[in-house]
Amino acid sequence: xxxxxxxxxxxxxxxxxxxxxxxxxxxxxxxxxxxxxxxxxxxxxxxxxxxxxxxxxxxxxxxxxxxxxxxxxxxxxxxxxxxxxxxxxxxxxxxxxxxxxxxxxxxxxxx
Amino acid sequence: xxxxxxxxxxxxxxxxxxxxxxxxxxxxxxxxxxxxxxxxxxxxxxxxxxxxxxxxxxxxxxxxxxxxxxxxxxxxxxxxxxxxxxxxxxxxxxxxxxxxxxxxxxxxxxxxx
Numbered sequence: 023x024x025x026x027x028x029x030x031x032x033x034x035x036x037x038x039x040x041x042x043x044x045x046x047x048x049x050x051x052x053x054x055x056x057x058x059x060x061x062x063x064x065x066x067x068x069x070x071x072x073x074x075x076x077x078x079x080x081x082x083x084x085x086x087x088x089x090x091x092x093x094x095x096x097x098x099x100x101x102x103x104x105x106x107x108x109x110x111x112x113x114x115x116x117x118x119x120x121x122x123x124x125x126x127x128x129x130x131x132x133x
Numbered sequence: 134x135x136x137x138x139x140x141x142x143x144x145x146x147x148x149x150x151x152x153x154x155x156x157x158x159x160x161x162x163x164x165x166x167x168x169x170x171x172x173x174x175x176x177x178x179x180x181x182x183x184x185x186x187x188x189x190x191x192x193x194x195x196x197x198x199x200x201x202x203x204x205x206x207x208x209x210x211x212x213x214x215x216x217x218x219x220x221x222x223x224x225x226x227x228x229x230x231x232x233x234x235x236x237x238x239x240x241x242x243x244x245x246x
Contacts, residue, residue, distance in 0.1 A: 065239050
């Protein structure tokens, strides 16, 4: 069974710190990896995606992928209270088909 | 780009009635759309995958006769909750595939009295 695991949290960090969110996946054939942010009562919004091993940076966000360890992470630099949300990791086997979502990690950034 | 809309955003209905939710891709064509359901404080659950012009593929445990999905065009998919009951009250969210990513609609909150 294909699984995506995330620590449910809550992960609490002070404002200005780096928040590190982690995700592991079970299927070695996974090719595409996504991070979504979901505010309470809202639908998920795409933050970024990564396909290749290594780091991918977009503003304050950096996604890190290690396919050998089946591990993908999201770093948020200079965390802001507005970053407080649930972060969903999602994985897909190929270029088509549905995403497999983790249960999400709740992040709380304290002012 | 990649905007997905849903209508309505809120529905309150009586038990036994049917409710139709529309999902539209506004600025792109989506051959595949996905329907999710999320109960309070729980994770996103995929209900079905909808392909334009063909029958939807339902996830295990989702009743296809209760949750009717129609994907009649490349920009519109509909989910009809038939004979809704209070246990169907939930947050229903659609998403549409663009290239290799998925973009979510804003969701429809359904309350069945």
